[in-house]
Amino acid sequence: MRSLVLKVGSKEISLCNLGVLCVSLVGFAKKSFTTETQRTPRLHREERADDLCGKALMKQSGSTNRIRLVLVAFGAALFLCSCSREGIQNSINPAGPNAANLDRLWWLMFWVCTAVYVLTMIAIFIAIRNGTRRRDLNPVLDPSPETERRKRNAVVSAVVVTTAILFFFLIYSYSTGRALTADLAHKNGLSIEVTGHQWWWEVRYNDVDASNMFTTANEIHIPVGVPVLFTLRGGDVIHSFWVPNLAGKKDLIPGKISTMWLQADKPGVYRGQCAEYCGLQHARMAFWIVAEPQDQFNAWRQNAVQAAVPPSTDSQRYGQQVFLSAPCVMCHAISGTPAGSNFGPNLTHIGSRNTIAAATLSNTREHLTRWIVDSQQFKPGNKMPANNLGQKELDALVDYLQSLK
Amino acid sequence: MRKSLLCLVCVHLCLSVACKRETRQFTAPPATNESYSVTMSEIHPGTTAPPPLQNAAGEQAYDVNTGKQLFMQYNCVGCHFNGGGGIGPPLMDAQWIYGSNPENIYSTIVEGRPNGMPSFRAKIPDSQVWQLVAYVRSLSGQLRKDVAPTRSDDMNAHRSEQRTKRETPKQSTPGEIH
Numbered sequence: 001m002r003s004l005v006l007k008v009g010s011k012e013i014s015l016c017n018l019g020v021l022c023v024s025l026v027g028f029a030k031k032s033f034t035t036e037t038q039r040t041p042r043l044h045r046e047e048r049a050d051d052l053c054g055k056a057l058m059k060q061s062g063s064t065n066r067i068r069l070v071l072v073a074f075g076a077a078l079f080l081c082s083c084s085r086e087g088i089q090n091s092i093n094p095a096g097p098n099a100a101n102l103d104r105l106w107w108l109m110f111w112v113c114t115a116v117y118v119l120t121m122i123a124i125f126i127a128i129r130n131g132t133r134r135r136d137l138n139p140v141l142d143p144s145p146e147t148e149r150r151k152r153n154a155v156v157s158a159v160v161v162t163t164a165i166l167f168f169f170l171i172y173s174y175s176t177g178r179a180l181t182a183d184l185a186h187k188n189g190l191s192i193e194v195t196g197h198q199w200w201w202e203v204r205y206n207d208v209d210a211s212n213m214f215t216t217a218n219e220i221h222i223p224v225g226v227p228v229l230f231t232l233r234g235g236d237v238i239h240s241f242w243v244p245n246l247a248g249k250k251d252l253i254p255g256k257i258s259t260m261w262l263q264a265d266k267p268g269v270y271r272g273q274c275a276e277y278c279g280l281q282h283a284r285m286a287f288w289i290v291a292e293p294q295d296q297f298n299a300w301r302q303n304a305v306q307a308a309v310p311p312s313t314d315s316q317r318y319g320q321q322v323f324l325s326a327p328c329v330m331c332h333a334i335s336g337t338p339a340g341s342n343f344g345p346n347l348t349h350i351g352s353r354n355t356i357a358a359a360t361l362s363n364t365r366e367h368l369t370r371w372i373v374d375s376q377q378f379k380p381g382n383k384m385p386a387n388n389l390g391q392k393e394l395d396a397l398v399d400y401l402q403s404l405k
Numbered sequence: 406m407r408k409s410l411l412c413l414v415c416v417h418l419c420l421s422v423a424c425k426r427e428t429r430q431f432t433a434p435p436a437t438n439e440s441y442s443v444t445m446s447e448i449h450p451g452t453t454a455p456p457p458l459q460n461a462a463g464e465q466a467y468d469v470n471t472g473k474q475l476f477m478q479y480n481c482v483g484c485h486f487n488g489g490g491g492i493g494p495p496l497m498d499a500q501w502i503y504g505s506n507p508e509n510i511y512s513t514i515v516e517g518r519p520n521g522m523p524s525f526r527a528k529i530p531d532s533q534v535w536q537l538v539a540y541v542r543s544l545s546g547q548l549r550k551d552v553a554p555t556r557s558d559d560m561n562a563h564r565s566e567q568r569t570k571r572e573t574p575k576q577s578t579p580g581e582i583h
Contacts, residue, residue, distance in 0.1 A: 327530050330479055343478045385530040 089271040091244035095291070096263045098180055098247040105176045112165060180248060181260070189227040189261075192220060196232075196239030196252040198278060199285035199382060200345055200358040205301070206231075214305045215333075217345035218358050221290045221304075223297040227263045240276035243289050249275045264291035271359065280381035286359035307336030308348045308404050319400025322393045327385065334404065344384065351404040357382075369398050464507070464539040466553035469567065472540030473555050475533055484521065488544040488566075493521060497544040498572060505547065505574035510538045546571035 085093050092107075094100040143151070195202040204215045222228050232241055234254035242249040247262040264270070274285040292300070311317040323329060324339060331344035339347075350356070353363055357379060361367040370377070372394065375384040389397065476482060484493035494502065503513045514534050517524030525534070542548055543555070543566040554565030563569075 325527060327528055327533075330528055341478075385533055387530065 088269055089244050089273065093245055095266045095268065095270060096246045097265070098262050099245055101176050101179050102248055105173055108172065109169060112169075116162075116165070189229060189263075190222065191229045191231065192222075193231040193233065194220075194241060194252070195235045196237075196241070196274065196278070196285075197235040198237065199274070199281040199379065201285070201287045202235065202342075202345070203287075205304070212305055214335075214348075215342070215346045216304060216349065216353075218287045218355065219290065219353050220287060221292060221297055221300050222264060223294045224264055224267045224291050226294070227261050229259060229261045232258045232260065237278050238276050239274045239278045239285070241272065242275035243270050243272035245270040246289065251276055264289070267291050267293060269354075281379045284358060284360045284379050288354060288359055303352070303405075304349055308334045310336070311400055311403060313399070313403075315396045315399045316403050317400075318393075319396035319398070322389070322397045323400060326389060326393070326397070327387060328397075331384075347401065347404065349404055351402045365398055365402065368401060369394060372397065464542065464548050464552060466555070468536045468539040469543050469548065469552060470555050471533075472536035472538070472543075473557075473566070475529075475537055476540055479525075479529065479537075481537070496541050497569065499545065499575045500577035501574045502577050505542070505545075507535070507538045507542065510541050511535065514538070540566070543567045543569075545569065545574075547574070 087093055091099065092103055094103040191206040193204040193206055195204070201218050201220075202215065203217055203220050205213060207213050230241065230250075232250055232252045234252040234256065236254065238254070239252040240249050241252060241260070243262065246264055247260060250258055250260040252258070268291055270289045270291065272287045272289055274282055276282075278285065311320045320337065323334070324337065329339045329341065331341050332347045333340050333342055335346075335348045350363075355361060356363050356368060356371055357375070360378060361371065371384075372387055372389070374386045375382055376386060484491065485496050488497035489495050490498075494500070501509075503509055503518060511534055513522065514529070514537060515524065515526050517526075529537070539548070540555075543552070546567070546569045548567055550567075552567050554567050557565075
């Protein structure tokens with residue numbers, strides 16, 4: 001099932017939408033056909049039409065049935081095609097061992113259930129067909145011992161097969177679940193602590209050497225092929241950490257530390273999303289996982305652990321002054337400056353991030369400016385207040401923030 | 406019987422219509438004074454006479470809740486503790502050095518006061534200062550009784566701030582022994 005995605009401009013219109021459209025069209029067509037065919041026989045009956053006319057009528061309704069069937073099949077086919085196996089937020093596009101395990105379980109369950117469904121439908125169809133054809137009801141009401149035994153065997157074997165399948169699923173999903181959490185202690189990789197806040201992610205890279213620890217937000221870089229241990233904490237309410245391409249969900253519960261590990265085998269950007277309703281902007285609480293080769297990751301980490309670059313132009317210097325004397329300093333930290341509050345996202349390397357506002361907006365000058373002036377227009381209810389800065393201060397501030405690579 | 410039932414329904418309807426629903430503003434009200442201006446000095450002597458200011462935020466449950474969070478996050482607890490005072494004066498008693506009106510508390514936060522209270526001018530947006538004011542006033546029960554109680558993120562040994570006993574504000578001087 002390869003994906004069929006039409007690219008219209010910058011927007012990707014999945015065939016899913018088309019599939020839904022077709023199904024609704026089919027529904028509409030079905031409605032109009034049935035009203036037509038229902039209307040016609042009544043008319044003929046009133047005119048007391050002869051047999052020939054009746055036969056012609058049956059023929060006609062048969063052909064509309066066929067059209068309806070074709071339309072339904074077409075819609076269903078389109079609908080199935082829309083199950084894309086690509087994309088950066090897709091659990092059936094696994095990019096790591098954890099997601100691959102889940103993916104295997106899911107497809108096995110899908111095909112087994114499909115087979116069971118199809119077989120059941122065939123059995124029902126045959127039963128209805130035989131039942132309506134039968135004129136003599138005696139064999140049904142008073143079956144011979146031979147038929148009785150045959151039917152009993154059929155039912156018993158169906159129950160046995162169903163139970164066996166369910167037990168197989170039980171064991172298989174249990175072992176998959178074990179595989180997801182196995183060897184947590186032995187994985188000697190990277191350790192990252194993620195804290196969920198309304199509505200952003202605080203990310204802290206742990207290390208045995210305290211000088212190698214640093215804090216960032218909403219964008220997690222990981223090396224390819226290395227298991228990464230995630231320690232998850234809930235900051236205020238319950239959130240859930242979910243990167244469909246890499247692993248399953250795990251809740252971040254206040255007062256509780258939970259762990260999970262994931263590993264990316266393919267380099268790329270994967271989008272994660274809060275998967276537990278956590279308030280007004282739950283939908284806009286996303287993050288990126290950037291999986292890159294080990295040397296690239298090391299270079300990134302080398303930079304991330306450094307203090308912020310000092311401002312180099314006059315505008316940037318003024319921007320830093322504005323940052324330190326405006327409300328920004330009350331919540332945000334920029335290492336290497338007196339700003340050290342940890343209530344909002346750490347901005348030490350804000351200029352190097354791809355997105356702002358928890359993967360809500362791309363990190364452009366315009367977005368950053370508008371976000372600082374009035375963030376509530378993008379994420380109503382978020383904790384960043386509107387800032388009443390003059391144009392000169394604002395320009396300088398954005399200059400400074402963008403220079404923090 | 407039917408008449409009294411009808412009466413009861415009517416009374417209930419009237420009561421539920423009469424409930425004033427608090428509305429929460431997402432966009433901050435336009436600043437009344439210049440928010441970003443250079444602070445000339447860190448501290449100000451201040452006065453007890455209320456300055457001519459307009460309380461931008463009403464003292465609603467949302468403001469008190471947010472003020473409570475900000476009280477932690479902006480480290481007011483560092484000196485005032487949870488209202489009981491320590492390095493700074495207590496905020497839950499009847500003693501007020503610089504006045505108990507919302508406007509007084511506003512200027513105390515914005516201008517700063519001698520002996521340790523820093524000036525938060527231009528550092529905290531107006532709307533948030535008013536939210537802090539609402540919370541500070543709730544500590545000694547100065548708010549209207551119909552403001553819903555705040556919810557703590559942790560278990561609390563004491564009652565919600567708005568349910569504390571209402572203190573009658575008294576003028577006080579720093580270091581005074583009560």
